């Protein structure tokens with residue numbers, strides 16, 4: 001048996017068409033959504049991500065600014081810039097591209113972003129809101145995974161979802177969003193013994209560890225839905241996921257290819273967070 005290869009491009013295109021329409025409506029009503037992306041230093045991968053984010057904004061009609069700062073920028077200078085954008089009414093989303101140079105404390109920087117503009121959903125207030133199920137910012141990569149599942153026709157409620165990885169950016173918020181969708185959730189990580197025994201129980205398996213080909217056919221229950229969040233670039237330079245795609249696609253019921261699905265979905269959710277933030281800002285200005 002061979003699994004369905006999830007068509008990320010189609011899903012991304014249909015959500016971006018919806019976002020374009022929302023941006024058009026908001027802009028007509030006088031609030032063009034705006035995103036600022038701040039990058040510090042010369043990390044080449046980050047420069048590519050930032051360019052993709054700006055290009056994606058342009059495609060859906062979101063106003064965007066990119067601020068590229070030298071690696072020598074101090075933490076205070078970066079925080080001063082964030083404070084300016086916290087007050088800037090054209091800007092509804094502030095994203096500080098990670099990683100930052102070593103002399104800057106990322107947590108301290110994120111703490112300074114107005115939670116209402118924290119489109120990454122990294123600020124402790126937004127992380128707390130996520131935990132108690134309050135509507136608001138959604139963590140981009142995990143929210144993208146939920147959209148992919150829903151738009152592939154996967155019924156999440158009552159399923160056993162296993163998340164491999166416990167990072168603050170993907171694993172932990174992923175578990176929280178799956179729980180919100182009424183899955184039974186198990187989180188595995190580097191200290192989990194006999195991981196294959198657990199992953200083989202998964203109806204939905206989400207893998208986000210950053211280890212090329214960690215998940216093999218023996219880790220997967222026949223018919224399971226496998227979502228690969230990994231983005232690894234081994235010595236041969238070819239972008240590859242955390243799942244051994246060729247082997248696992250023979251066992252899985254459905255599987256996401258890398259690259260092609262989760263990466264573009266993450267940016268799509270960033271656009272959606274920016275639009276939602278702009279909508280909340282425009283509604284708040286009507287109320288006062």
Ligand code: GUN
Nearest residue numbers: 095096097098099120140
């Ligand atoms: N670096 C790699 N991915 C991300 C992301 O989603 N947000 C931010 N801020 N930095 C990143």
